[in-house]
Amino acid sequence: MLKTVSEQAFEQRRSALLAQLEDNCAVMIKSAPMVSRNSDVDYLFRQDSTFFYFTGFDEPDALALITKKAGKLEYHLFCQPRNPEMEIWYGYRCGEVGVVESFGADMGYSNLDLDEKIPRLLDGISHLYYSLGRAALNTQVNGWLSTMRSRSRAGVVTPSHLLQLDDISHEMRLIKSPAEQDMMRAAAKISADAHIKAMLACQPGVMEYQLDAHIQHHFAMQGAGQAAYPSIVGGGKNACILHYINNNQVLNAGELVLIDAGAEYQYYAGDITRTYPVNGKFSPEQKALYELTLKANLSCIAMIKPGTNFNAIHECAVEIITKGLVELGLLSGAIDELIEQEAHRKFFMHKLGHWLGMDVHDVGNYKIDGQWRELQAGMVMTVEPGIYVASDDTEVEARWRGIGIRIEDDVLVTEDGCEVMSRAVPKSVTEIEALMRQGN
Ligand SMILES: [Mn+2]
CATH class of the missing domain: 3.40.350.10 (Creatinase/prolidase N-terminal domain)
Incomplete structure (x- = not known):
């Protein structure tokens, strides 16, 4: 209906x-x-x-x-x-x-x-x-x-x-009415189910555009005639290109694939990113960086409620990612100084999220009178921390190079907290590996 x-x-x-x-x-x-x-x-x-x-x-x-x-x-x-x-x-x-x-x-x-x-x-x-x-x-x-x-x-x-x-x-437009929230739930659910379809279809030898074909097919079959934006399907080091849309390379065993795709339903956008191993099993390095990204994603979502400062959520992600990269040896130095120097920007170069609505990067000011604004019930934002290690980064050990990860959810601010509208698509290592075993 x-x-x-x-x-x-x-x-x-x-x-x-x-x-x-x-x-x-x-x-x-x-x-x-x-x-x-x-x-x-x-x-x-x-x-x-x-x-x-x-x-x-x-x-x-x-x-x-x-x-x-x-x-x-x-x-x-x-x-x-x-x-x-x-x-x-x-x-x-x-x-x-x-x-x-x-x-x-x-x-x-x-x-x-x-x-x-x-x-x-x-x-x-x-x-x-x-x-x-x-x-x-x-x-x-x-x-x-x-x-x-x-x-x-x-x-x-x-x-x-x-x-x-x-x-x-x-x-x-920034504050979504209950009817608009329903549209956005529908857009997020269709998008989430499409990601599951792609996860099940993923295996070595498949082309990036073929995974997108599964996604577009699901969108259309569910009444979302258009995507909210061109999908990003990046295997291996292509995941490190933030707006990669060529989607024309083969997916190889041993690499991750990053998919950023969202349906547009009745003028409202979904915007979800998942990253998972092409062969269904994370390597130790992939898993380490993935779980760090996931920790940032979950910690940021836990902060979302009315009154939270928009930028405080970004700063939470920066702190978690900076600490984690030091623990894994990709950054070195004192955490405070690294945060001060914005050392994370080499690996996490975008903001944590953006407003979501009729436009994927939706309208609405982020600052009021020069100050980052506070969240209000009815706002919808994405939470999308990422870690991207350039394939030619000789300052890190070779085993980390060319790994790109982003985990993005669509989150509605409610009266007493938040609702993760994109929750239907798995994001823990265990859940992803279990789902992908069903596909193969
Ligand atoms: Mn986004």
Whole structure:
């Protein structure tokens, strides 16, 4: 059964957004465009997350304008006009009438009328909020404001404040409603089960892309039509390339494989990484570094609850990994000094995690007034410590070289702690080795 947030949710979000803004304001949100791949073939369309969050409308080349005058909201939605010829080739369009009937707009318009209608709708509005910093939208807005200024003698009043919508919309997206949490649980569960499928299919001689094929097949069969991002499937030293997506090498016995893959379900992302031995059995070195990474993963997850400082979790991982690398002989020196010098960055060069939501690297500020923020219930973050030993690192013993490990979970902050939404996929050495024995 396909889950989705209720239709009322979109209207509630628009109201909640406008309730935070002064009177005589307007909010403008633009959809994603179609992007050409070559000749008349386009890339698969994916709606802009913020646009979808506030409209629920999944067509390209649309624009939402919500005005508030004397406390009264009006929702104007511009969309592709109905066009029998185009619809034969590219499919159904909702159209100006349809967006009023099905998507709650007060007024629907053709996007061909933007230049005529927008300057009229903005007349008398003092504060205009939109996503500043997007070149295409900025150019359009400048054009509309210029049109309005040229009509000033006719009494047209141009907005005097142009404001960043992202600060407000991103903060709303950062805290997931119960319905959104359900979507994210579904995305995480589909992603976790796909990782299990890949683990069962893994054996020496298999190609990296073949493991990804098992994952993509599971996503699609579970109703997650797209992945949230291109999978990383890195065998051996490829695991040390953080954004490796070539996925075209053979997997060899004796090496680990790192898979970072997540489904997108109803616009919400899963983002899971697991690392395991291609032949199903960890070598002593692989096991030592793996268990150190796992210790960091588990200790960080244990810290997650409302009020925890975002960066304190990262610092916890740094401390565990630094100590562990000293114990194993990959780093040497006093722990305090090594932490001070950020010596871990040679082996653990990324942050512990990021917000997760409609975008895999989701929106939302990490600092407020210059300080790392505290976690709140409804936030979702990844916990993904990693240890990567470059294959040409002659400062460490040869037996450690070319081992790359990351263990990533999707964690929802709850009222009294957290929920590991990606928990279905094994991560202890014993569990992984037991599961992989079933596969072979
Ligand atoms: Mn991630």
